[in-house]
Amino acid sequence: MTNTSTRTILRSDELSCPSCVPKIENALLALPGVEKAEVKFASGRIEVAHDPARTDVAALVNSIAKSGYTAKPSAF
């Protein structure tokens, strides 16, 4: 299971209130193949562990956009 999982890091500088953190996390976790989603408020960093075959990076960005925030994938 874990061997198919990759870690993707995204960034958003639109997070304005700590209450949006669980909102984004829950939206990401609802996607198929997403094992872990963590949003860091102070730095605007979003870490996702997911199976790229079931949910790719574009789908992650999409899901965050639906929660209402623009996020960009980052190499680190």
Next chain:
Amino acid sequence: MFSRIIDILRHPVSRRKWLTIASGVLITVALVAWYGFGMAAPWAPLMTIAAVLAGYDIALRAWASLRLRQLSIELLVIVAAIGALFINNHWESAAVTFLFMLGAWLETRTMSRTRGALKALIDAAPVTATVLRDGQTIEVAAHEVALGETVLVKAGERLPVDGEVIDGSAAVNEASITGEPIPAEKAPGSKVFAGTLAENGLLHLRATGVGADTTLARIITRVEEAQEAKAPAQRMIENFGRWYTPGVFVLAIVSYIVTRNVELALTLLVVSCPGALVISTPVSVVAGIGRAARSGILIKGGEHLENAGRITALALDKTGTLTEGQPRLAEVVALAGQSEADVLLWAGIAETGSTHPLGRPIIEAARKQGPLPTAESLEEIAGMGLIARHDGHQIAVGSHRLFDHLKIDFNTEAKDGIARLHGLGHTVVIVARNSAVVGLLGLADMPRASAKPMIERLHALGVHRVVMLTGDQRPAAEAIASAVGVDEVHAAMMPDDKLDRIRTMRAEGLHVAMVGDGINDAPALAAADISIAMGASGSDIAIETADIALMTDDLGKIAEAMEIARATLANMRQNLVIAVLTVVGLLFGVYTGTIHMAGGMLVHQLSVLIVILNAMRLLRVPKATKARAAAQTGERAAA
């Protein structure tokens, strides 16, 4: 058209902006109609619509938090706004929701500016890299470069990977890593870092670190972790916030029961929003850490920032920290009527056969005064020195032991000279010609030029005790200490002694920072309140383990780190005072009846903005630092 509106409404940031603008426009129209034209009819409906527009988003957020079983600030506001509508106070309801939205929008904008200090670092890493594959240059994503692959970097480009130069040369600006504005010359064999800028030339690199495995990426990760790591003051406030909001509801209900004044109870809900209080410390921490990162100073979290801001004593090693870490020729003493130049020349001739580390500075100094002739014969006596023949004379150069071995005696002049040089902390090399001592060379690890100003800056900051802990002998230690202005010297120390010293200092009530190289100083570093590693750009261990990592070995950064920590701590306290005074002042105003709902919201939102703007002051580079940097650049340009 319609789908665009949907898009705008779906995206919270733009939705909030437009809801705020619409609400503001309606309020203005109602005000103009009433005061300008005396029209009373539009007042209540317009104000109600304005309140609903602005309140809609607040209600959504209040509901989202409520589902997560949190009583949020938004809930306080929305209850107050709905309550105001019920008691027919339309203006108050519209003003409260509008001001809350306006404030939140401004806060988002300033908050992302505060985060922006790191954005420059993140943006420093290029997205693509030009690599040489099968003899062809192709462009690939920067994180897809394979280790060991050849990467090409042209003038004006940023380096996409960590690597080693294999061909070409360039002046590379490493400010993104080290905070150092002066470019470093890179030639084959040099190590280079992703995110640095090639100002000229063409470089061929062998990639040694890619993507998340670059020094830049590690720094960014560390800084972000640090910004998330909570300062103790911050944790206290969060615990406080947990019972604060429910407490406000209770207070409002009790106030209503006692005074039977609905408006007073609702105003209480509005003015007690803990906004400024909740963000007062994190916003300072994020700004302070971001500001430090831009100068090549990595502070590993709010807790370390708070600790560093309280430092009253600094302990540091001598060799390589206060000194250059390499022996230099400090003094030439000519004896028996010889000239200093000749003494150095003879010593230089003999030292060409030396493999000893003390040989190099002597040869370098001798070469500076002219060409160095080759000796006819050379013999190295291990652990003692050298014997050379040149131009028919025998030259002996070495320590005391060589001369005992050769049975050459010292006269009083030589003995006095040796004693004097030892007293200065120098290592003494004795030079003899044809079995007569003709001169002495004093070698010493010289203090760095930046050491004295750094210690003066620390003293000015209130770090009153700067303590040297060194494994070296006392005379050498004291010579350096008095040259750079160290307050206290502890010489001939073993790692355990250093540890004991730090413990003793802490027991005396001092807050101790320790600067060390992270390996043999490890126990002492761990015992100190704050550990500082220098010149960390090449070493992962230093970045990982130290509380504060300085990316260069510029001593000035120690003082700068302390200055930033102190400024941040002061900023945090100012913010707390502003936040607490606002809440107390507002509560007082509400109970004395001088503050109503709209005014209360305005003051409250202003206090939040003031707190953020105050934190943003930390992002500025102080004038003194700029002036120093300019002076340094000037000096180097002159040299």
